[in-house]
Amino acid sequence: xxxxxxxxxxxxxxxxxxxxxxxxxxxxxxxxxxxxxxxxxxxxxxxxxxxxxxxxxxxxxxxxxxxxxxxxxxxxxxxxxxxxxxxxxxxxxxxxxxxxxxxxxxxxxxxxxxxxxxxxxxxxxxxxxxxxxxxxxxxxxxxxxxxxxxxxxxxxxxxxxxxxxxxxxxxxxxxxxxxxxxxxxxxxxxxxxxxxxxxxxxxxxxxxxxxxxxxxxxxxxxxxxxxxxxxxxxxxxxxxxxxxxxxxxxxx
Amino acid sequence: xxxxxxxxxxxxxxxxxxxxxxxxxxxxxxxxxxxxxxxxxxxxxxxxxxxxxxxxxxxxxxxxxxxxxxxxxxxxxxxxxxxxxxxxxxxxxxxxxxxxxxxxxxxxxxxxxxxxxxxxxxxxxxxxxxxxxxxxxxxxxxxxxxxxxxxxxxxxxxxxxxxxxxxxxxxxxxxxxxxxxxxxxxxxxxxxxxxxxxxxxxxxxxxxxxxxxxxxxxxxxxxxxxxxxxxxxxxxxxx
Numbered sequence: 001x002x003x004x005x006x007x008x009x010x011x012x013x014x015x016x017x018x019x020x021x022x023x024x025x026x027x028x029x030x031x032x033x034x035x036x037x038x039x040x041x042x043x044x045x046x047x048x049x050x051x052x053x054x055x056x057x058x059x060x061x062x063x064x065x066x067x068x069x070x071x072x073x074x075x076x077x078x079x080x081x082x083x084x085x086x087x088x089x090x091x092x093x094x095x096x097x098x099x100x101x102x103x104x105x106x107x108x109x110x111x112x113x114x115x116x117x118x119x120x121x122x123x124x125x126x127x128x129x130x131x132x133x134x135x136x137x138x139x140x141x142x143x144x145x146x147x148x149x150x151x152x153x154x155x156x157x158x159x160x161x162x163x164x165x166x167x168x169x170x171x172x173x174x175x176x177x178x179x180x181x182x183x184x185x186x187x188x189x190x191x192x193x194x195x196x197x198x199x200x201x202x203x204x205x206x207x208x209x210x211x212x213x214x215x216x217x218x219x220x221x222x223x224x225x226x227x228x229x230x231x232x233x234x235x236x237x238x239x240x241x242x243x244x245x246x247x248x249x250x251x252x
Numbered sequence: 253x254x255x256x257x258x259x260x261x262x263x264x265x266x267x268x269x270x271x272x273x274x275x276x277x278x279x280x281x282x283x284x285x286x287x288x289x290x291x292x293x294x295x296x297x298x299x300x301x302x303x304x305x306x307x308x309x310x311x312x313x314x315x316x317x318x319x320x321x322x323x324x325x326x327x328x329x330x331x332x333x334x335x336x337x338x339x340x341x342x343x344x345x346x347x348x349x350x351x352x353x354x355x356x357x358x359x360x361x362x363x364x365x366x367x368x369x370x371x372x373x374x375x376x377x378x379x380x381x382x383x384x385x386x387x388x389x390x391x392x393x394x395x396x397x398x399x400x401x402x403x404x405x406x407x408x409x410x411x412x413x414x415x416x417x418x419x420x421x422x423x424x425x426x427x428x429x430x431x432x433x434x435x436x437x438x439x440x441x442x443x444x445x446x447x448x449x450x451x452x453x454x455x456x457x458x459x460x461x462x463x464x465x466x467x468x469x470x471x472x473x474x475x476x477x478x479x480x481x482x483x484x485x486x487x488x489x490x491x
Contacts (some may be wrong), residue, residue: 011280011289020281024274039432044335052330053289058396058445139347143338143460145453147293156288157281207416 010149013133022130024116026154027161029113031168036067037082037112039075040092041099043142046117046151050090053155054092056145061161070229076102080196080230084116085111085213092147095123105244109196109232110116111213117150184216194244195219195235256278291451298484299451303438307455309460310436313416318463319470320388322416324354327377327406328394333358333447336394339456347465357381357406371488379440388415394452396445398426398437407433420456422448 011019026036036054040047046141047069047190049054054067070078076099079089089112093100100116104127107114116123119141130217132154134146141147156193207218208227212235219235221227226245260320267448270348300307309424314324324343336356343354357380358364379389393403398421410417411433418436419428425439 008293009289010293011286013286016282017278019285020278022280023281043338043341045341048337049331049334052334058331065377076394094380108280111365127281140457143342143347143453145296148453149289149450152450153285156446157285157366160281160284161277161435164273164277167277 010146011153012135013117015135018132019150022132023127023154023157024113024161024167025113025130025145026088026166027158029086029161030093030158031165032067032086034066034087034113035082035084036065037079037087037089038067038069038092039079039100039103040069040071041060041068041075041097042073042093043073044069045146046092046142046147049148050092050151053151057155059159063162075099079112080106080110081113083107083110085215087111088113090115090117090151091128092117092142092151095121095127106194106196106232108213109194109211111215115154117147119146130220190237192234192236192241195233195240196202197221197229197231197233200227200229207239210240288447292447295440295447295467296451296454299440299455301439302441302457306436306438307459308462310416310418311459312466313435313464314390314418314459315391315466315470317388317416318467322382322386322388322390324352324390324392325357325381325384325410326354326392326394327357327403329358329400329402331449332394332396332452335453335456336392338418338453339392339394340392341363341461342460343463346460346464349466352467353465374405376403377402378409381406381409381413382413385410385413385415389417390418392418392456393420393428394456395426395428396422396448396452398423398428398439404431404433407431411435420454420458422451 005114010142015235019250031205038047048203051067054065056064068082070082072078072185083089089103089107091100091103093116095118104114104116114128115132117132120137123131132150134141134150139239158236193212197208198211198216199209199242201208210215210219210233219240220238221240223231224233224240227233233240234242234244326340327333328336336341336452337359340354340356343352345351357377363380364376367379371379391406393406395403398419404427407417407419417434419434419438421428421437421439422442422445425437428434429437429439438455440448440455442448442451
């Protein structure tokens with residue numbers, strides 16, 4: 001039972017900073033027309049709570065925003081077909097949730113930003129665009145209101161950002177970034193992009209249909225050999241150069 | 253790239269200006285998050301302190317009912333319906349401790365829409381109480397206003413049928429705080445729906461913790477040789 005006088009700091013400095021940047025990024029995506037998709041295979045009610053928070057705000061006068069809980073048995077398949085480039089996927093899940101790990105791994109190929117709320121051991125660095133993590137290993141955390149606080153604050157801060165319309169466009173800042181031009185091939189000015197196979201080639205002489213952050217395109221898969229639907233590829237200049245599912249520890 | 257920027261910045265003062273604003277906005281947002289979290293934590297502690305005795309009393313009655321085979325129904329509207337579902341999961345699928353039968357009355361979309369469409373939204377929970385409940389059961393409803401008509405109707409029906417009725421409310425407790433149909437009403441004294449829900453979650457968790465502890469003691473007593481303390485079937489009983 002909860003003991004009296006024990007003061008828990010619910011949001012530390014790091015988590016406060018993470019919440020701030022996640023909120024601004026989310027506000028910018030909403031501003032550009034995003035839908036927020038929410039998955040929580042272990043704690044389905046949290047997915048519903050996030051969605052209803054954005055769709056039907058409790059504060060009068062705040063705008064309704066598109067958000068949907070994806071709670072079917074296969075959230076990877078559900079998120080794959082639901083997500084459009086520019087959308088955001090938010091997961092409430094522990095770092096070892098296999099379905100959420102798949103969603104997070106594939107989101108860049110779908111063109112979606114990702115926010116991951118959870119507790120216990122943190123996801124590997126880079127697993128999601130924004131990681132909002134409760135620094136506790138107590139298995140009861142999901143039932144104590146700490147996740148509720150996190151997504152309430154995400155909602156509140158996102159709406160604060162809407163009061164700063166001049167800051168809702170990402171481009172101005174991205175291009176001021178000195179690293180803006182990095183990671184682009186000097187020869188063809190293309191980069192290595194994550195792609196997910198939609199349709200494998202019909203013969204050795206045709207391309208595969210591959211989905212990347214910018215949409216669907218024909219990709220030459222000769223270099224990586226046989227591919228199947230939903231395989232993850234690294235695409236460079238119209239050619240698949242690596243199959244990510246071949247990497248150790250990866251699963252389809 | 254940076255050289256180009258330096259040369260052309262004077263053409264686009266807006267870019268430079270907005271960049272600084274974004275940084276200061278982020279600082280403000282982080283400070284705001286931490287400030288609200290502090291308010292939430294203080295409200296949680298104040299709520300636990302205010303309701304400590306009643307939580308123990310309600311927990312004792314719940315443990316007794318679970319031991320006699322009782323089931324828990326939880327309900328609420330909107331975000332509160334999801335918090336009700338989380339509470340039901342805590343009782344029936346806890347990460348640690350004993351599981352007891354519990355479910356959320358908003359979980360089934362077929363039942364919800366059938367009742368809402370056929371008999372009216374204010375009856376979506378009370379009709380299910382009629383269908384499911386026995387006198388040994390427990391009804392827990394969560395509302396931030398304390399005035400939700402569908403909850404009030406469910407509590408009335410539950411009380412009439414002998415269930416233990418427990419409400420979680422906010423603000424001044426609304427109609428739930430004064431209703432004779434509620435055996436317990438844990439009102440969270442705040443005007444913010446968000447802060448109310450965060451405290452309701454922790455107070456609900458505290459109630460679960462108390463039920464777990466009492467159930468553990470009850471079973472321990474039985475195993476130590478006083479079988480009459482364990483009369484039901486669901487707590488691992490012998491009858």
